[in-house]
Amino acid sequence: MAKNGDHENDGHMHGEVNKRGRTRRPTMVDVAREAGVALRTVSRVVNDDATVGSELAKRVHDAIAALDYRPDERARHLRLGVTGTLGAAVRQLSHVNPVLRAVERAARAADLMVLAASTEDDERLERRVVESMCRRRFDGIVLEPIGADHGYLLPELAAGLCLVAVDRPVLGLDVDCVISDNVAGIQAAYAHLAAHGHRRIAYVGDDERIFTAQERATAFRACAAEAGAALDGMVHTGPIEPARIVHALATALEGPDPATAIITGNATISVEVVRSFDDRRVAIVGFDDSELATLLRPDLTVVAQDDQAIGSTAIDLLRARIADHNRPVHRVTVPVELLARGSGEQPP
Amino acid sequence: MAKNGDHENDGHMHGEVNKRGRTRRPTMVDVAREAGVALRTVSRVVNDDATVGSELAKRVHDAIAALDYRPDERARHLRLGVTGTLGAAVRQLSHVNPVLRAVERAARAADLMVLAASTEDDERLERRVVESMCRRRFDGIVLEPIGADHGYLLPELAAGLCLVAVDRPVLGLDVDCVISDNVAGIQAAYAHLAAHGHRRIAYVGDDERIFTAQERATAFRACAAEAGAALDGMVHTGPIEPARIVHALATALEGPDPATAIITGNATISVEVVRSFDDRRVAIVGFDDSELATLLRPDLTVVAQDDQAIGSTAIDLLRARIADHNRPVHRVTVPVELLARGSGEQPP
DNA sequence: CCGGGGTGAGATAACGTTATCCCGAAAGGT
DNA sequence: ACCTTTCGGGATAACGTTATCTCACCCCGG
Numbered sequence: 047m048a049k050n051g052d053h054e055n056d057g058h059m060h061g062e063v064n065k066r067g068r069t070r071r072p073t074m075v076d077v078a079r080e081a082g083v084a085l086r087t088v089s090r091v092v093n094d095d096a097t098v099g100s101e102l103a104k105r106v107h108d109a110i111a112a113l114d115y116r117p118d119e120r121a122r123h124l125r126l127g128v129t130g131t132l133g134a135a136v137r138q139l140s141h142v143n144p145v146l147r148a149v150e151r152a153a154r155a156a157d158l159m160v161l162a163a164s165t166e167d168d169e170r171l172e173r174r175v176v177e178s179m180c181r182r183r184f185d186g187i188v189l190e191p192i193g194a195d196h197g198y199l200l201p202e203l204a205a206g207l208c209l210v211a212v213d214r215p216v217l218g219l220d221v222d223c224v225i226s227d228n229v230a231g232i233q234a235a236y237a238h239l240a241a242h243g244h245r246r247i248a249y250v251g252d253d254e255r256i257f258t259a260q261e262r263a264t265a266f267r268a269c270a271a272e273a274g275a276a277l278d279g280m281v282h283t284g285p286i287e288p289a290r291i292v293h294a295l296a297t298a299l300e301g302p303d304p305a306t307a308i309i310t311g312n313a314t315i316s317v318e319v320v321r322s323f324d325d326r327r328v329a330i331v332g333f334d335d336s337e338l339a340t341l342l343r344p345d346l347t348v349v350a351q352d353d354q355a356i357g358s359t360a361i362d363l364l365r366a367r368i369a370d371h372n373r374p375v376h377r378v379t380v381p382v383e384l385l386a387r388g389s390g391e392q393p394p
Numbered sequence: 395m396a397k398n399g400d401h402e403n404d405g406h407m408h409g410e411v412n413k414r415g416r417t418r419r420p421t422m423v424d425v426a427r428e429a430g431v432a433l434r435t436v437s438r439v440v441n442d443d444a445t446v447g448s449e450l451a452k453r454v455h456d457a458i459a460a461l462d463y464r465p466d467e468r469a470r471h472l473r474l475g476v477t478g479t480l481g482a483a484v485r486q487l488s489h490v491n492p493v494l495r496a497v498e499r500a501a502r503a504a505d506l507m508v509l510a511a512s513t514e515d516d517e518r519l520e521r522r523v524v525e526s527m528c529r530r531r532f533d534g535i536v537l538e539p540i541g542a543d544h545g546y547l548l549p550e551l552a553a554g555l556c557l558v559a560v561d562r563p564v565l566g567l568d569v570d571c572v573i574s575d576n577v578a579g580i581q582a583a584y585a586h587l588a589a590h591g592h593r594r595i596a597y598v599g600d601d602e603r604i605f606t607a608q609e610r611a612t613a614f615r616a617c618a619a620e621a622g623a624a625l626d627g628m629v630h631t632g633p634i635e636p637a638r639i640v641h642a643l644a645t646a647l648e649g650p651d652p653a654t655a656i657i658t659g660n661a662t663i664s665v666e667v668v669r670s671f672d673d674r675r676v677a678i679v680g681f682d683d684s685e686l687a688t689l690l691r692p693d694l695t696v697v698a699q700d701d702q703a704i705g706s707t708a709i710d711l712l713r714a715r716i717a718d719h720n721r722p723v724h725r726v727t728v729p730v731e732l733l734a735r736g737s738g739e740q741p742p
Numbered sequence: 743c744c745g746g747g748g749t750g751a752g753a754t755a756a757c758g759t760t761a762t763c764c765c766g767a768a769a770g771g772t
Numbered sequence: 773a774c775c776t777t778t779c780g781g782g783a784t785a786a787c788g789t790t791a792t793c794t795c796a797c798c799c800c801g802g
Contacts, residue, residue, distance in 0.1 A: 071553050073758055084782045089760060097780060114549040119529040120472040121758035124787050129468070139510055140495040143488035150487065150512055159526055161509035162487055164498055178507055181467040201462040205419050321689055338686065341669055421788055432752040437790060445750060469788035472757050 072113040081109035092117055123183070132364065133179035133187040134162040135172060142336065145212055148357020149188055156365060158185070169193040180207055186364040191216045194255075208367045210360045214257040215377065222363045224356050224378045228258055231349040231382040232265035235309045235331040238347070238384055240273060243394050244307040244329060247275065248298035250291060250319060251283040251311025259283060262311050262333060280305060291318040299328065306394035309333070316346065331390040339387065347390025355380045420461040429457035440465055471531070480712065481527035481535040482510040483520060490684065493560055496705020497536055504713060506533070517541040528555055534712040539564045542603075556715045558708045562605040563725065570711045572704050572726045576606055579697040579730040580613035583657045583679040586695070586732055588621060591742050592655040592677060595623065596646035598639060598667060599631040599659025607631060610659050610681060628653060639666040647676065654742035657681070664694060679738040687735065695738025703728045 074092075078085045083102055090098045091106040098106075109115070123129040132153055136146055139162055146162065153160045161184075165172035172192050176199070179187055186208035196216045203209065203221065211223035239247050249266040252259035263283050270277055279301065282294030298305040307329035310316040316332035320342060332339065335350035359378050366373060384390075422440075426433045431450055438446045439454040446454075457463070471477040480501055484494055487510055494510065501508045509532075513520035520540050524547070527535055534556035544564050551557065551569065559571035587595050597614040600607035611631050618625055627649065630642030646653040655677035658664040664680035668690060680687065683698035707726050714721060732738075 075758080085758095086760085086783080087781060090781085093760085099780065102781085114553060116525075116529055116550075116553065118472070118531060118758055119526075120468050120477070120531055121787085122760075124466070124468040124472055124757095124789085125759045125761085127787080133509075138495070139487050139498065140489070140491035140493075142490055146488040147486070147512070159511070159523075161481075161511060163507065163509060164495070175507075177464075178467075181464055183466060183468055202464075205462060205464065317685065317689065337665065338689065341665065341686065341689070423788080433788095434753080434790085435751060438751085441790085447750065450751080466788055469757085470790075472759085472787095473789045473791085475757080 077109045081105045133184040135175045139164045144353035148354045152358040152361035210364045224359045226351045228261040229265040234384040236269040239307040246305045247307045248280045248305035292322045329392040344388030425457045429453045481532040484538045487512045492701035496702045500706040500709035558712045572707045574699045576609040577613040582732045584617040587655040594653045595655045596628045596653035677740040692736030
């Protein structure tokens with residue numbers, strides 16, 4: 047019976063004891079021996095192949111239950127070549143990220159498991175995470191790309207990596223991506239404020255080295271130019287720091303011709319703006335919806351992204367590419383929606 | 395040269411073409427052939443074993459670069475027995491979850507990869523996720539347990555699963571866990587409000603079927619009893635729905651002897667309370683710190699959990715258990731801290 | 743001059759699956 | 773009665789790694 051040398055702890059526990067003291071999990075061989083059938087038959091039963099007789103199947107099922115057998119996906123995946131797993135490399139797992147939620151949901155519907163990790167807005171960490179997922183041979187990766195240098199992706203893509211970028215494109219690389227219509231969003235915000243009588247509109251945004259921040263700031267400048275509005279002291283972009291926001295607001299709201307309305311570049315900036323500035327004589331339209339939007343008085347008017355659409359489109363693109371590696375690259379732009387809640391409808 | 399039958403697309407791309415049209419990734423065998431060495435030598439170089447000559451090592455490195463070889467972790471893990479991977483099954487990936495962030499950070503420091511998935515507060519989904527991680531043979535799992543029936547974990551634990559529960563224990567099972575000191579938190583909140591002159595203190599909490607909600611509500615009742623305060627209309631627990639919160643507040647704040655202070659059971663409830671109730675004559679202490687806390691006027695006084703400690707302790711426990719499966723079970727309680735910011739210091 | 747350590751590198755066997763091939767037996771037709 | 777067909781099920785070879793064993797070789801002391 048005891049095939050291996052060490053016969054300590056043979057008191058009929060399920061798992062035998064390994065050399066390292068860890069209990070060895072039962073394998074298909076053990077199940078086959080227990081059921082008195084061939085290894086292959088156990089495999090057939092596990093993958094419920096119809097060609098196995100009902101009587102043998104029962105014997106195998108009983109053996110599986112008796113031994114608490116659980117298949118080892120590592121071996122399955124190695125043999126099969128595919129893992130049924132998608133990776134999600136996002137900036138911060140533990141922040142509110144409705145797109146990630148939609149990605150999980152859509153993947154689940156397609157019977158794919160999503161395993162996620164944070165890149166913490168760190169290019170080196172992003173690379174570590176993505177390469178790790180590649181070595182694990184995930185079927186595909188959903189990536190919120192950081193920074194400008196994604197050269198490390200080239201060999202992976204050449205080797206067959208299926209990748210879809212969300213929220214921003216992978217600069218310099220021709221890969222599938224799903225992004226919001228930032229330009230239309232800014233245009234909608236600008237037009238909305240203009241329609242409510244505002245002529246002096248300021249913009250407070252994120253660091254323009256970030257793709258979306260750059261796109262939104264550029265769109266804002268174009269809107270102002272088209273409206274024939276001067277930009278002096280009206281555009282403030284840079285890293286998100288309370289002091290900078292305070293200074294930007296002071297610059298925009300003081301002086302001979304102060305702003306009467308503000309557009310913010312993302313949800314975090316909306317928070318900082320609202321936090322650092324109490325009197326509500328100024329109209330505000332925020333980019334990105336958030337839980338906070340309905341906490342304020344008046345509630346915050348926002349340009350909301352269609353997170354659900356972004357997430358499910360990302361999974362669709364990824365599945366299509368997994369099915370056909372050579373299909374043409376798609377870059378999808380998802381419409382945004384302006385939700386008027388009060389803060390954007392205040393008069394000048 | 396062309397070993398396999400189909401010689402289409404042999405235009406000297408790195409990966410040969412598989413029967414399914416997908417490019418096959420190069421393996422150690424390919425590297426060995428390219429470098430003109432034995433398979434084992436490539437393995438030695440990849441795991442930078444010192445016993446390989448510098449000249450051969452260079453040859454192998456060149457071959458790896460030429461072929462863009464990337465080791466397949468599935469095979470490594472299968473062979474090695476361990477995966478160097480921890481799973482995190484949390485209620486909602488894409489919510490703010492400082493504990494998860496601390497878990498990732500601590501794991502990274504220990505050279506472990508954390509892959510996370512959401513359980514969406516759904517017991518069946520939790521089971522699917524955890525069992526999937528088990529079949530993938532993750533070295534350990536960090537779990538935010540949901541519900542009361544975790545029987546499905548028993549065979550996994552018997553088979554050697556390393557598990558640590560965070561935020562709440564796994565009811566009925568003797569596994570490692572890290573939880574905040576909910577009782578001390580409620581006591582601190584109660585004492586703080588009492589010290590500021592409050593005698594009528596109300597509690598609005600989550601559904602008591604949730605462990606933490608039950609623990610906090612019970613602690614509150616005990617505090618009130620000790621203070622000799624009546625509980626009529628002062629304790630409101632149940633699912634988080636705006637209508638319920640509104641009703642609870644109305645009940646607590648109206649009548650002949652209204653509450654002058656409120657303790658909330660978690661951050662979401664704090665939000666709902668603040669949202670649904672405008673006049674600030676009532677003192678508030680919230681359980682859980684959050685971004686919103688410093689958005690309000692006055693800022694929200696909170697009982698803050700030590701997320702960093704919870705996360706790193708969880709990883710410590712997990713690593714210790716992985717190192718020694720048979721070590722005794724530890725249940726760690728992490729202290730909480732009351733942060734006075736204004737809302738809890740208002741007089742009755 | 744030869745035997746004994748060290749040392750670098752190759753053949754080969756796992757790890758736990760699934761897929762290919764093949765065979766034995768039962769069933770059906772002439 | 774015998775041949776053919778079908779069908780359930782078993783042996784065996786992958787999948788891409790790492791570990792064990794073996795061996796050839798070189799250097800050095802006896």
